Every structure is written in C-alpha cells, then in structure tokens.
Amino acid sequence: MSEIAQYYEIRNLDEAKEYLANDILRNHLFEISQALLNLSTNDPLEVLGYLDNLKLKSCMTLIILSLIVFFKKYWINIIMVN
Secondary structure, three states: OOHHHHHHOOOOHHHHHHHHHOHHHHHHHHHHHHHHHOOOOOOHHHHHOHHHHHHHHHHHHHHHHHHHHHHHHHHHHHHHHO
16 A cells, blocks of 8 residues: 555544535535445446445455444433423
C-alpha cells in the first residue's frame, strides 16, 4: 500500500465514527457513493481496479459498522426514555 493510502486509510471503528462526524468528509462519502451507484455497472472491481476495490470494501465495512453502533445506541436511548 502506498504511503498516501496508509496516511488516509480509516484504520478502525473510532476513525470511521470521526469520519462520519465531519460534515465535509461525510458529504464527500455520500457523493462518491451516489456516483458509484449511478454507473452502468455494479462491479467496483471493474471501475476501480483490484486494490482500490479492496480499499472501498474495507472503508464501507467500517462505515457501516460505525452506523450500526451509532443507531443501536440511539435506539436504546429512545426505548429507555419511553
């Protein structure tokens, strides 16, 4: 992996949460996700190549897990209050 990729990688769940908490980064994530969904192919390997496909899957996995953790805590708080 390149030095730039290592510098910018999301390494863990806490970093994924911080990423999503940043308005600019979160909006960029949504924009690029929408751009990928708008392509005529649904194969990120075809679009990005092998290495970037792996990075995308790794990043999205951490983002999804951080959202699950966030919403789980949020829902528990709502249930406990009501």
